[in-house]
Amino acid sequence: MQEYRRVMVKRYGFAQIPADSDTEALEEVKSMSHSDFDWGDVDTDDAEVIDVLDEHGNSIQS
Numbered sequence: 001m002q003e004y005r006r007v008m009v010k011r012y013g014f015a016q017i018p019a020d021s022d023t024e025a026l027e028e029v030k031s032m033s034h035s036d037f038d039w040g041d042v043d044t045d046d047a048e049v050i051d052v053l054d055e056h057g058n059s060i061q062s
Helices: 022-030
Strands: 004-014 038-053
Antiparallel strands (some): 004 038
């Protein structure tokens, strides 16, 4: 049976937010949607296998 690997990669998003403090900017980010960010490339150097799956996407417990 073919095994699969679930791989996690990081992707960084950037946004310009009018704010008078770091706290205010971080609070504003919480209400933003995915489309509000300018997205950078996926960082494949930090890719990590996080699970082993069967052909149906179910986790295989070792």
